[in-house]
Every structure is written in C-alpha cells, then in structure tokens.
Amino acid sequence: MVAFNVRPDIDAAAEKLSSSFGAKREIQRLPEVLWEGETVEMLATGLYGKGNGLLAMTNQRLVFYFNGLMSQKVEDFPYNRISSVQWAGGMLMGTLTVFTSGNKAEIKQVPKDQGKALADLLRQRISQAPATAAPPAAPGVASAPAPGQDIASRLATLDQLRAQGLVSDEEYAQRRTQILDSL
Structure with missing residues (x-):
C-alpha cells in the first residue's frame, strides 16, 4: 500500500x-x-x-x-x-x-x-447518536458545545486528539482552558 x-x-x-x-x-x-x-x-x-x-x-x-x-x-x-x-x-x-x-x-x-x-x-x-444533537459548526467557526456534550467528554476528546498528535501542546492548553472557562 x-x-x-x-x-x-x-x-x-x-x-x-x-x-x-x-x-x-x-x-x-x-x-x-x-x-x-x-x-x-x-x-x-x-x-x-x-x-x-x-x-x-x-x-x-x-x-x-x-x-x-x-x-x-x-x-x-x-x-x-x-x-x-x-x-x-x-x-x-x-x-x-x-x-x-x-x-x-x-x-x-x-x-x-x-x-x-x-x-x-x-x-x-x-x-x-442523540436524536436532537445540533450539527457541528462549519470549519473555522467557533460554536457552543452540543447540548448532550458535557465538559468531561469534551476534555476526553481533546486528550484523544493530543494523544494522536492532531493538536499541538500549545493548542491543547489553549482549548483546555476554553473548555474549563465555559463552566
């Protein structure tokens, strides 16, 4: 391949x-x-x-x-x-x-x-899939978290992206702060 x-x-x-x-x-x-x-x-x-x-x-x-x-x-x-x-x-x-x-x-x-x-x-x-979840925002558009997505799942997703190398450490820290600030 x-x-x-x-x-x-x-x-x-x-x-x-x-x-x-x-x-x-x-x-x-x-x-x-x-x-x-x-x-x-x-x-x-x-x-x-x-x-x-x-x-x-x-x-x-x-x-x-x-x-x-x-x-x-x-x-x-x-x-x-x-x-x-x-x-x-x-x-x-x-x-x-x-x-x-x-x-x-x-x-x-x-x-x-x-x-x-x-x-x-x-x-x-x-x-x-939740039946009432809102579709994600278009690329580059910041959006509020989906109704069924709690802080813990957002942090877990962010951790997975970091572990896969899809976000830098700097971007990880910035997004983690944003998630925690939304509390």
Whole structure:
C-alpha cells in the first residue's frame, strides 16, 4: 500500500484500504473538507453520482468526497440525520445505501470487505447518536458545545486528539482552558 503522509488518522485509515485506486487525490486532500477537530476512523472507495471517490467515516459524520480535474463533490451525512443504512454485497463489490430525512444515497462499487465493515460501524454509530444533537459548526467557526456534550467528554476528546498528535501542546492548553472557562 502507498504511504500518504497526510495526517496520522488519515494515514492509519488509508493503510487498511484494499485498494486506493480512484481515491488517491481525495485521500491527499481530505483535510480540506474535514471540520476542525474531526478525525477519520475509516475509509472506503466507491462510486456516487458521476464520480469514483472516497467515503470517510469520521467521529462526526460520513463524508463522500470526489475531487476530479474539472469538478469536486462533497456530500456529508451527519450521524444524527441518518435514519438507516443498507448493505448489499456481491462477489467483490457492493452498494451502501444511506437513508437521511426522506432522501437516499447509493454509493456503488464499494469493495465488499470495506463496505460491510463500514455499514456495520455506521449502524452502531447511528444507534448511539442523540436524536436532537445540533450539527457541528462549519470549519473555522467557533460554536457552543452540543447540548448532550458535557465538559468531561469534551476534555476526553481533546486528550484523544493530543494523544494522536492532531493538536499541538500549545493548542491543547489553549482549548483546555476554553473548555474549563465555559463552566
């Protein structure tokens, strides 16, 4: 497998891909579409609409990202908006169907092993998602904590980001102070 050297969480997820064919550009540019503090848990490749792209399951949402030469597509599915997930697998590939607010998105040509694992993890995640949580703010926009997110869980998330090397010691200290000041 090709080493990407993008970010520790993205690199770890990319190493588990059976093939990154058709998604190398997307893996390299994935940090551009992620929100501040968002970490990647799992990646898969697939075909959605007119483009072969990348499915990224993060700690906050499912993202389909296609970055072509002439066009770009980003579609996200926050966990609290997903009502159900279907997986239909063939011999080598399958289709992941995500149902949200009366709409459905079919991501085709997902490698069978990645698709099944992603569908299972998504089902687990949406069963735990609070139904009334507010969606995260756009990148670079400060927001108040989500209603169900207490101080301890925010500090735990910050500790995880620091342990993964995603925030510097200086940024860690600053954000920890902000969290504690919100008491």
